[in-house]
Amino acid sequence: MSAEVNAPATARLFRIAAYSWMLLNALYFFTIRDMLWGPYSIGMSAHPDQSVGINIAYVLDHVREYAVPAYFAYMAALVCCLVGWFKWIPKVVVFVVGWMLYYAFIPAFNSSYLLYQVFAFFLIGVDEKATSTFSIVLTNVGMLACRIQFLMVYALAGMFKLLGRTWLEGSSVYYALHLDHFTWPWLRDLLVSQKWLMLISNYFGLIYQLAFPLLIWFKKARVPLFIAGIAFHGFIGAAMRLPEFGLAMIFGYTLFFDEALSQKVLRKVRLARTAP
Amino acid sequence: MTAIRNQYMVPYFHQGWKLFAPDVPATQYELNYRYSKEGTWSDWGESETFDPISSHPRLAYVAQKLQMYLAMDMKKNLTFNPDSTINYDLVVNDVPYMRVLYFAVRRHEMLTTERPDSIQLRMHVVFTPSFDSGEQRPAQFFEFPVYTFNQ
Numbered sequence: 001m002s003a004e005v006n007a008p009a010t011a012r013l014f015r016i017a018a019y020s021w022m023l024l025n026a027l028y029f030f031t032i033r034d035m036l037w038g039p040y041s042i043g044m045s046a047h048p049d050q051s052v053g054i055n056i057a058y059v060l061d062h063v064r065e066y067a068v069p070a071y072f073a074y075m076a077a078l079v080c081c082l083v084g085w086f087k088w089i090p091k092v093v094v095f096v097v098g099w100m101l102y103y104a105f106i107p108a109f110n111s112s113y114l115l116y117q118v119f120a121f122f123l124i125g126v127d128e129k130a131t132s133t134f135s136i137v138l139t140n141v142g143m144l145a146c147r148i149q150f151l152m153v154y155a156l157a158g159m160f161k162l163l164g165r166t167w168l169e170g171s172s173v174y175y176a177l178h179l180d181h182f183t184w185p186w187l188r189d190l191l192v193s194q195k196w197l198m199l200i201s202n203y204f205g206l207i208y209q210l211a212f213p214l215l216i217w218f219k220k221a222r223v224p225l226f227i228a229g230i231a232f233h234g235f236i237g238a239a240m241r242l243p244e245f246g247l248a249m250i251f252g253y254t255l256f257f258d259e260a261l262s263q264k265v266l267r268k269v270r271l272a273r274t275a276p
Numbered sequence: 277m278t279a280i281r282n283q284y285m286v287p288y289f290h291q292g293w294k295l296f297a298p299d300v301p302a303t304q305y306e307l308n309y310r311y312s313k314e315g316t317w318s319d320w321g322e323s324e325t326f327d328p329i330s331s332h333p334r335l336a337y338v339a340q341k342l343q344m345y346l347a348m349d350m351k352k353n354l355t356f357n358p359d360s361t362i363n364y365d366l367v368v369n370d371v372p373y374m375r376v377l378y379f380a381v382r383r384h385e386m387l388t389t390e391r392p393d394s395i396q397l398r399m400h401v402v403f404t405p406s407f408d409s410g411e412q413r414p415a416q417f418f419e420f421p422v423y424t425f426n427q
Contacts, residue, residue, distance in 0.1 A: 032332045042338070044378035044385075057287045084280065084399035085285075099288060107341040108334060111292050116287060157293040164298025175300040178404040199406075245291045 003136045008128040009262035010254070011143050013041045015126055016082060016250040018119050018146075018255055019022045022094065023078040025113065025244050026071070037067035062106035067104050069098050076221035081123075088124055095120040104218050115153060122146050143255070149215040150252050158209035171180070172200040182240045201235075216256050226253050298340075305343045306400040307382045309393035320398060323380050339372065342379055345372040347399065350418065364420055373397075377423060394424040 005011060035042050037060065045061050060067040074097040080090035122145045125138030161167040166175055174195075177188045193199060208228060215221040217240050230250055233238055237246020257265065294382055324332040324339040325331070346367075353366035367373050377397065397420045403413040 028336065032330055034337075035326075035335070040380050044375045046375075055283055055287050088334070103287070106336075107338045107345075109296060114291050118291065121288070126331065151419045153291075153293055156291075157295075157297060160297035162298075166302075166407075167297070168300045169407070172296060172300040174407045175302050175404055176296055179301065179304050181304070181336060212306075233406060237321050 002048055003133050005128055005130055005136050006141050006143070007240070007262065009259050009266055010126060010257050011126055011128040011139060013257060013262040013266055014143070014146065014254045015123060017254045018116060018123060019078055019081040019094075021122065021244075021251045022098070022120070023075065023082065024247070025116070026075050026078065026246065028109070029071070033068055033071050036108050037064065037101065039064045041067075041105065043107065045228055046103065046106055058103050060100045067101070070100060071224045073097060074101060087127075090118065091092070091124045095124060110242065110245060111153075112242075112245045115149070115248060115252075116152040118149050119146050123224070147255050150255055151216070153249075154209045154212045158206065161209070170202045171203045173205070174198040176240065182242075184239065184241075187239055190234055205232065219258070222256060222258075226256075228252060281412060283423065302404045302406075303347075304402050304404070305347045306402065307338075307339070307343045307346070307380070308398040308400055309371040309384075310396050311391075313392050315393075323383060323397075326386065339379065342372070342376050343399070346376050347401070349373065350399065354418075366375060368421060371418065373420070379407075391425060394422050396420060397423045 023210075029036060041064060060070055074094065077090035077093035077097065080086055081094055093118065098120055102113065102117070122142040122175075124142070125135075126142040127135050127139050130136045130139050161172075164171040174192055177183045177192050212225060212229070216227055222268075233246040233249045234248075237243045256261070256263075307323045309323050310318045310320050312318070324336045327337050349370050349372040350367055354417045355366065355373060357363045377395070381391070381395060382396060384395070399418040399420070401416040401418070403415065405412040
Protein backbone atom coordinates (compact mmCIF):
# COMPACT_ATOMS: atom_id res chain seq x y z
CA MET A 1 0.00 0.00 0.00
CA SER A 2 1.43 3.40 -0.96
CA ALA A 3 0.21 6.76 0.25
CA GLU A 4 -0.37 9.62 -2.15
CA VAL A 5 -1.59 13.19 -2.08
CA ASN A 6 -5.34 13.39 -2.52
CA ALA A 7 -6.31 15.63 -5.44
CA PRO A 8 -2.90 17.26 -6.04
CA ALA A 9 -4.27 19.65 -8.70
CA THR A 10 -6.88 20.91 -6.23
CA ALA A 11 -4.18 21.37 -3.58
CA ARG A 12 -2.07 23.32 -6.06
CA LEU A 13 -4.98 25.44 -7.25
CA PHE A 14 -6.04 26.26 -3.70
CA ARG A 15 -2.49 27.10 -2.65
CA ILE A 16 -2.17 29.51 -5.58
CA ALA A 17 -5.63 30.99 -4.92
CA ALA A 18 -4.99 31.47 -1.19
CA TYR A 19 -1.57 33.12 -1.55
CA SER A 20 -2.88 35.23 -4.45
CA TRP A 21 -5.66 36.54 -2.23
CA MET A 22 -3.16 37.33 0.53
CA LEU A 23 -0.90 39.15 -1.94
CA LEU A 24 -3.80 41.15 -3.42
CA ASN A 25 -4.94 42.03 0.09
CA ALA A 26 -1.42 43.16 1.02
CA LEU A 27 -1.14 45.25 -2.16
CA TYR A 28 -4.44 46.91 -1.26
CA PHE A 29 -2.63 48.51 1.70
CA PHE A 30 0.39 49.62 -0.31
CA THR A 31 -0.38 53.33 -0.56
CA ILE A 32 -1.37 53.67 3.11
CA ARG A 33 1.24 51.38 4.65
CA ASP A 34 3.01 54.22 6.47
CA MET A 35 -0.24 55.61 7.84
CA LEU A 36 -1.16 52.20 9.24
CA TRP A 37 2.15 50.76 10.39
CA GLY A 38 4.74 53.52 10.21
CA PRO A 39 6.34 55.26 13.21
CA TYR A 40 3.70 58.02 12.93
CA SER A 41 0.76 55.66 12.51
CA ILE A 42 -2.82 56.89 12.88
CA GLY A 43 -3.42 54.00 15.29
CA MET A 44 -2.62 54.00 19.00
CA SER A 45 -0.78 50.97 20.35
CA ALA A 46 -3.43 48.35 21.00
CA HIS A 47 -1.46 46.14 23.36
CA PRO A 48 0.34 48.42 25.79
CA ASP A 49 0.28 45.77 28.51
CA GLN A 50 1.33 42.80 26.37
CA SER A 51 5.05 42.64 25.83
CA VAL A 52 6.92 40.78 23.15
CA GLY A 53 7.97 38.38 25.89
CA ILE A 54 4.37 37.22 26.10
CA ASN A 55 3.86 36.73 22.40
CA ILE A 56 5.99 37.63 19.38
CA ALA A 57 2.81 38.44 17.42
CA TYR A 58 2.66 41.82 19.21
CA VAL A 59 6.22 42.89 18.36
CA LEU A 60 5.38 45.38 15.59
CA ASP A 61 2.86 47.12 17.82
CA HIS A 62 5.81 48.06 20.05
CA VAL A 63 8.57 48.55 17.48
CA ARG A 64 6.92 50.58 14.72
CA GLU A 65 10.22 51.23 12.95
CA TYR A 66 10.24 47.64 11.69
CA ALA A 67 6.57 47.43 10.71
CA VAL A 68 6.83 48.75 7.15
CA PRO A 69 9.95 46.65 6.37
CA ALA A 70 8.03 43.68 7.79
CA TYR A 71 5.18 44.49 5.41
CA PHE A 72 7.59 44.27 2.45
CA ALA A 73 9.08 41.03 3.84
CA TYR A 74 5.54 39.65 4.08
CA MET A 75 4.89 40.43 0.42
CA ALA A 76 8.23 38.96 -0.65
CA ALA A 77 7.39 35.78 1.28
CA LEU A 78 4.00 35.63 -0.44
CA VAL A 79 5.67 35.80 -3.84
CA CYS A 80 7.99 32.94 -2.78
CA CYS A 81 4.95 30.92 -1.67
CA LEU A 82 3.27 31.48 -5.03
CA VAL A 83 6.33 30.55 -7.03
CA GLY A 84 7.18 27.66 -4.71
CA TRP A 85 10.62 28.84 -3.60
CA PHE A 86 12.34 27.82 -0.32
CA LYS A 87 9.71 25.19 0.54
CA TRP A 88 8.06 25.81 3.93
CA ILE A 89 10.19 28.76 5.09
CA PRO A 90 8.26 31.59 3.36
CA LYS A 91 5.01 29.94 4.44
CA VAL A 92 6.05 30.26 8.09
CA VAL A 93 7.10 33.87 7.47
CA VAL A 94 3.68 34.63 5.94
CA PHE A 95 1.87 33.14 8.93
CA VAL A 96 3.96 34.80 11.66
CA VAL A 97 4.50 38.21 10.02
CA GLY A 98 0.86 38.20 8.91
CA TRP A 99 -0.19 38.10 12.56
CA MET A 100 2.39 40.76 13.49
CA LEU A 101 0.92 43.13 10.90
CA TYR A 102 -2.58 42.33 12.10
CA TYR A 103 -1.81 43.13 15.74
CA ALA A 104 0.02 46.31 14.75
CA PHE A 105 -3.23 47.70 13.32
CA ILE A 106 -6.28 45.52 14.06
CA PRO A 107 -9.02 47.92 12.81
CA ALA A 108 -7.65 47.78 9.26
CA PHE A 109 -8.60 44.12 8.88
CA ASN A 110 -11.80 42.11 8.71
CA SER A 111 -12.73 38.47 9.19
CA SER A 112 -11.57 37.40 5.74
CA TYR A 113 -7.98 38.14 6.80
CA LEU A 114 -8.40 36.00 9.91
CA LEU A 115 -9.68 33.14 7.76
CA TYR A 116 -6.69 33.34 5.45
CA GLN A 117 -4.30 33.50 8.39
CA VAL A 118 -5.68 30.13 9.51
CA PHE A 119 -5.33 28.88 5.93
CA ALA A 120 -1.74 30.14 6.00
CA PHE A 121 -1.08 27.92 9.03
CA PHE A 122 -2.55 24.78 7.45
CA LEU A 123 -0.82 25.51 4.14
CA ILE A 124 2.61 25.34 5.81
CA GLY A 125 2.44 21.57 5.50
CA VAL A 126 0.72 21.40 2.11
CA ASP A 127 2.94 20.25 -0.75
CA GLU A 128 1.12 18.82 -3.74
CA LYS A 129 4.37 17.20 -4.95
CA ALA A 130 5.02 15.43 -1.64
CA THR A 131 6.57 12.01 -1.89
CA SER A 132 7.44 11.06 1.70
CA THR A 133 4.70 9.58 3.83
CA PHE A 134 5.04 12.34 6.43
CA SER A 135 4.67 15.12 3.83
CA ILE A 136 1.76 13.37 2.16
CA VAL A 137 -0.08 13.06 5.48
CA LEU A 138 0.63 16.74 6.27
CA THR A 139 -0.71 17.77 2.86
CA ASN A 140 -3.88 15.71 3.10
CA VAL A 141 -4.56 16.78 6.70
CA GLY A 142 -3.83 20.42 5.85
CA MET A 143 -6.27 20.44 2.95
CA LEU A 144 -8.94 18.71 5.03
CA ALA A 145 -8.43 21.25 7.83
CA CYS A 146 -8.83 24.13 5.35
CA ARG A 147 -12.08 22.63 4.07
CA ILE A 148 -13.44 22.18 7.59
CA GLN A 149 -12.40 25.72 8.50
CA PHE A 150 -14.15 27.11 5.43
CA LEU A 151 -17.36 25.23 6.19
CA MET A 152 -17.25 26.39 9.82
CA VAL A 153 -17.31 29.97 8.57
CA TYR A 154 -20.64 29.44 6.82
CA ALA A 155 -22.09 27.26 9.57
CA LEU A 156 -21.18 29.64 12.40
CA ALA A 157 -22.14 32.80 10.52
CA GLY A 158 -25.49 31.22 9.66
CA MET A 159 -26.18 29.96 13.17
CA PHE A 160 -25.31 33.30 14.80
CA LYS A 161 -27.83 34.93 12.48
CA LEU A 162 -30.54 32.58 13.73
CA LEU A 163 -30.05 33.98 17.23
CA GLY A 164 -31.15 37.47 16.19
CA ARG A 165 -34.35 39.16 15.05
CA THR A 166 -33.54 40.94 11.77
CA TRP A 167 -32.56 37.83 9.78
CA LEU A 168 -35.64 35.91 10.86
CA GLU A 169 -38.07 38.76 10.11
CA GLY A 170 -36.36 39.46 6.77
CA SER A 171 -35.14 42.98 7.43
CA SER A 172 -31.37 42.45 7.59
CA VAL A 173 -30.54 43.49 4.00
CA TYR A 174 -32.75 46.56 4.44
CA TYR A 175 -30.85 47.62 7.57
CA ALA A 176 -27.46 46.73 6.09
CA LEU A 177 -28.17 48.92 3.05
CA HIS A 178 -28.87 51.82 5.39
CA LEU A 179 -25.37 51.70 6.86
CA ASP A 180 -23.68 54.46 4.89
CA HIS A 181 -20.20 53.03 5.20
CA PHE A 182 -21.34 49.64 3.82
CA THR A 183 -23.21 50.76 0.76
CA TRP A 184 -23.54 53.22 -2.08
CA PRO A 185 -26.32 55.77 -1.53
CA TRP A 186 -27.66 55.40 -5.10
CA LEU A 187 -27.90 51.63 -4.64
CA ARG A 188 -29.72 51.99 -1.33
CA ASP A 189 -32.20 54.44 -2.86
CA LEU A 190 -32.77 52.04 -5.74
CA LEU A 191 -33.27 48.87 -3.68
CA VAL A 192 -34.72 49.55 -0.23
CA SER A 193 -38.14 50.58 -1.50
CA GLN A 194 -38.55 47.09 -3.02
CA LYS A 195 -39.66 45.22 0.07
CA TRP A 196 -40.02 41.89 -1.75
CA LEU A 197 -36.39 42.17 -2.90
CA MET A 198 -35.25 42.87 0.64
CA LEU A 199 -37.06 39.75 1.89
CA ILE A 200 -35.83 37.45 -0.89
CA SER A 201 -32.20 38.56 -0.60
CA ASN A 202 -32.36 38.24 3.22
CA TYR A 203 -33.64 34.66 3.20
CA PHE A 204 -31.44 33.66 0.27
CA GLY A 205 -28.36 34.79 2.21
CA LEU A 206 -29.43 33.03 5.39
CA ILE A 207 -30.39 29.75 3.72
CA TYR A 208 -27.26 29.76 1.54
CA GLN A 209 -24.96 30.03 4.54
CA LEU A 210 -26.76 27.29 6.44
CA ALA A 211 -27.12 24.97 3.45
CA PHE A 212 -23.60 25.28 1.99
CA PRO A 213 -21.82 23.08 4.60
CA LEU A 214 -24.37 20.31 4.01
CA LEU A 215 -24.89 20.47 0.24
CA ILE A 216 -21.24 20.88 -0.78
CA TRP A 217 -20.63 17.16 -0.15
CA PHE A 218 -23.05 16.28 -3.00
CA LYS A 219 -21.25 16.45 -6.32
CA LYS A 220 -24.32 17.57 -8.30
CA ALA A 221 -24.92 20.48 -5.94
CA ARG A 222 -21.42 21.94 -6.19
CA VAL A 223 -21.57 23.91 -9.43
CA PRO A 224 -24.97 25.51 -8.58
CA LEU A 225 -23.58 26.35 -5.12
CA PHE A 226 -20.48 27.96 -6.65
CA ILE A 227 -22.58 30.01 -9.11
CA ALA A 228 -24.97 31.14 -6.38
CA GLY A 229 -22.01 31.89 -4.08
CA ILE A 230 -20.24 33.99 -6.70
CA ALA A 231 -23.44 36.03 -7.14
CA PHE A 232 -23.93 36.27 -3.35
CA HIS A 233 -20.36 37.26 -2.50
CA GLY A 234 -20.01 39.32 -5.64
CA PHE A 235 -22.97 41.41 -4.51
CA ILE A 236 -21.56 41.76 -0.98
CA GLY A 237 -18.15 42.66 -2.36
CA ALA A 238 -19.36 45.25 -4.84
CA ALA A 239 -22.47 46.68 -3.18
CA MET A 240 -21.25 46.62 0.41
CA ARG A 241 -17.75 47.85 -0.32
CA LEU A 242 -16.05 44.70 0.93
CA PRO A 243 -14.26 43.48 -2.20
CA GLU A 244 -11.61 41.48 -0.35
CA PHE A 245 -14.29 39.74 1.70
CA GLY A 246 -16.18 38.66 -1.42
CA LEU A 247 -13.00 37.50 -3.16
CA ALA A 248 -11.86 35.61 -0.05
CA MET A 249 -14.92 33.39 -0.12
CA ILE A 250 -14.93 32.97 -3.91
CA PHE A 251 -11.23 32.00 -3.93
CA GLY A 252 -12.00 29.56 -1.08
CA TYR A 253 -14.38 27.60 -3.31
CA THR A 254 -11.33 26.10 -5.02
CA LEU A 255 -11.04 23.88 -1.93
CA PHE A 256 -14.08 21.97 -3.12
CA PHE A 257 -13.21 21.67 -6.80
CA ASP A 258 -12.82 18.10 -7.97
CA GLU A 259 -9.55 17.08 -9.57
CA ALA A 260 -10.79 17.38 -13.19
CA LEU A 261 -12.14 20.90 -12.65
CA SER A 262 -8.95 22.00 -10.87
CA GLN A 263 -6.83 20.69 -13.76
CA LYS A 264 -9.07 22.49 -16.22
CA VAL A 265 -8.72 25.78 -14.32
CA LEU A 266 -4.96 25.36 -13.98
CA ARG A 267 -4.68 24.72 -17.71
CA LYS A 268 -6.81 27.79 -18.43
CA VAL A 269 -4.53 29.99 -16.37
CA ARG A 270 -1.47 28.13 -17.70
CA LEU A 271 -0.32 26.96 -14.31
CA ALA A 272 -0.72 23.22 -14.89
CA ARG A 273 2.45 21.24 -14.17
CA THR A 274 1.97 18.77 -17.00
CA ALA A 275 0.04 18.70 -20.21
CA PRO A 276 -3.03 16.43 -20.18
CA MET B 277 -3.89 25.60 30.23
CA THR B 278 -6.14 28.65 30.13
CA ALA B 279 -3.12 30.95 30.28
CA ILE B 280 -1.42 29.13 27.42
CA ARG B 281 -4.63 29.22 25.40
CA ASN B 282 -5.01 32.96 25.91
CA GLN B 283 -1.35 33.72 25.18
CA TYR B 284 -0.88 31.60 22.08
CA MET B 285 -4.01 29.95 20.70
CA VAL B 286 -6.26 33.03 20.80
CA PRO B 287 -3.79 35.43 19.12
CA TYR B 288 -2.93 32.98 16.33
CA PHE B 289 -6.19 31.16 15.68
CA HIS B 290 -9.10 33.38 16.69
CA GLN B 291 -11.87 33.99 14.19
CA GLY B 292 -14.78 36.40 14.09
CA TRP B 293 -17.79 35.58 11.99
CA LYS B 294 -20.37 37.85 13.54
CA LEU B 295 -20.57 40.50 10.80
CA PHE B 296 -24.26 41.43 10.67
CA ALA B 297 -25.02 38.72 13.25
CA PRO B 298 -27.04 38.05 15.28
CA ASP B 299 -28.68 41.32 14.12
CA VAL B 300 -27.80 43.97 11.58
CA PRO B 301 -27.46 47.26 13.48
CA ALA B 302 -30.33 49.70 13.06
CA THR B 303 -28.09 52.60 14.06
CA GLN B 304 -25.02 54.16 12.57
CA TYR B 305 -22.42 56.37 14.08
CA GLU B 306 -20.57 59.40 12.84
CA LEU B 307 -17.84 61.04 14.83
CA ASN B 308 -17.39 64.79 14.54
CA TYR B 309 -14.64 66.84 16.05
CA ARG B 310 -13.76 70.46 16.57
CA TYR B 311 -10.55 72.04 17.82
CA SER B 312 -9.37 75.26 19.33
CA LYS B 313 -6.27 77.22 18.39
CA GLU B 314 -5.33 80.33 20.37
CA GLY B 315 -8.77 80.51 21.95
CA THR B 316 -10.84 80.17 18.77
CA TRP B 317 -12.96 77.06 18.22
CA SER B 318 -13.49 75.62 14.76
CA ASP B 319 -16.86 74.38 13.48
CA TRP B 320 -17.73 70.71 13.92
CA GLY B 321 -16.22 68.65 11.10
CA GLU B 322 -16.27 65.00 10.10
CA SER B 323 -13.34 62.80 11.04
CA GLU B 324 -13.21 59.98 8.51
CA THR B 325 -11.64 61.15 5.27
CA PHE B 326 -8.00 62.04 4.74
CA ASP B 327 -8.43 64.09 1.56
CA PRO B 328 -6.21 65.38 0.04
CA ILE B 329 -3.51 63.18 1.63
CA SER B 330 -5.29 59.94 0.72
CA SER B 331 -8.75 58.89 -0.40
CA HIS B 332 -8.10 55.19 0.29
CA PRO B 333 -11.41 53.61 1.37
CA ARG B 334 -9.71 51.58 4.10
CA LEU B 335 -8.98 54.75 6.10
CA ALA B 336 -12.71 55.50 6.40
CA TYR B 337 -13.26 51.83 7.29
CA VAL B 338 -10.71 52.16 10.10
CA ALA B 339 -12.40 55.33 11.37
CA GLN B 340 -15.79 53.62 11.35
CA LYS B 341 -14.48 50.59 13.19
CA LEU B 342 -12.94 52.76 15.88
CA GLN B 343 -16.24 54.65 16.20
CA MET B 344 -18.11 51.36 16.52
CA TYR B 345 -15.79 50.23 19.35
CA LEU B 346 -16.44 53.56 21.06
CA ALA B 347 -20.21 53.22 20.59
CA MET B 348 -20.10 49.74 22.15
CA ASP B 349 -18.15 51.14 25.08
CA MET B 350 -20.65 54.00 25.44
CA LYS B 351 -23.52 51.51 25.66
CA LYS B 352 -21.78 49.85 28.58
CA ASN B 353 -20.19 52.74 30.41
CA LEU B 354 -22.21 55.93 29.98
CA THR B 355 -23.87 56.86 33.28
CA PHE B 356 -26.02 59.72 34.54
CA ASN B 357 -25.09 62.36 37.11
CA PRO B 358 -27.56 63.19 39.92
CA ASP B 359 -28.74 66.19 37.86
CA SER B 360 -29.59 63.81 34.93
CA THR B 361 -26.70 65.01 32.74
CA ILE B 362 -24.54 62.35 31.10
CA ASN B 363 -21.40 61.30 32.92
CA TYR B 364 -18.56 60.46 30.50
CA ASP B 365 -15.91 59.61 33.12
CA LEU B 366 -15.81 55.87 32.53
CA VAL B 367 -15.83 56.23 28.74
CA VAL B 368 -13.11 58.87 28.43
CA ASN B 369 -10.79 56.80 30.60
CA ASP B 370 -11.29 53.68 28.51
CA VAL B 371 -9.24 52.47 25.53
CA PRO B 372 -11.85 52.92 22.72
CA TYR B 373 -12.18 56.65 23.44
CA MET B 374 -8.39 57.06 23.65
CA ARG B 375 -7.99 55.32 20.28
CA VAL B 376 -10.57 57.54 18.63
CA LEU B 377 -9.02 60.64 20.18
CA TYR B 378 -5.54 59.57 19.04
CA PHE B 379 -6.87 58.93 15.53
CA ALA B 380 -8.59 62.34 15.36
CA VAL B 381 -5.49 64.15 16.58
CA ARG B 382 -3.16 62.32 14.19
CA ARG B 383 -5.57 63.01 11.34
CA HIS B 384 -5.71 66.68 12.24
CA GLU B 385 -1.90 66.87 12.45
CA MET B 386 -1.52 65.21 9.05
CA LEU B 387 -4.02 67.50 7.36
CA THR B 388 -2.95 70.77 8.97
CA THR B 389 0.65 69.99 10.06
CA GLU B 390 -0.07 71.48 13.49
CA ARG B 391 -1.37 70.30 16.83
CA PRO B 392 -4.45 72.11 18.23
CA ASP B 393 -4.53 73.51 21.78
CA SER B 394 -7.68 71.53 22.56
CA ILE B 395 -9.93 69.08 20.81
CA GLN B 396 -13.49 67.91 21.41
CA LEU B 397 -15.26 64.87 19.98
CA ARG B 398 -18.97 64.45 19.34
CA MET B 399 -20.75 61.20 18.53
CA HIS B 400 -23.68 61.56 16.16
CA VAL B 401 -26.06 58.58 16.32
CA VAL B 402 -28.47 58.13 13.40
CA PHE B 403 -31.34 55.63 13.63
CA THR B 404 -32.51 53.73 10.54
CA PRO B 405 -36.25 54.03 9.75
CA SER B 406 -38.13 50.93 10.92
CA PHE B 407 -38.48 48.18 8.28
CA ASP B 408 -42.16 47.69 9.13
CA SER B 409 -43.51 51.14 9.88
CA GLY B 410 -40.90 53.44 8.37
CA GLU B 411 -40.80 55.45 11.61
CA GLN B 412 -37.46 56.99 12.46
CA ARG B 413 -36.21 58.05 15.87
CA PRO B 414 -34.54 61.47 15.94
CA ALA B 415 -30.75 61.55 15.82
CA GLN B 416 -28.80 61.91 19.06
CA PHE B 417 -25.59 63.78 19.80
CA PHE B 418 -23.13 62.98 22.56
CA GLU B 419 -20.54 65.69 23.21
CA PHE B 420 -17.47 64.45 25.00
CA PRO B 421 -15.51 66.67 27.39
CA VAL B 422 -12.87 68.95 25.87
CA TYR B 423 -9.39 67.41 25.78
CA THR B 424 -6.65 69.98 26.32
CA PHE B 425 -3.05 69.25 25.39
CA ASN B 426 -0.30 70.07 27.87
CA GLN B 427 1.71 73.03 26.61
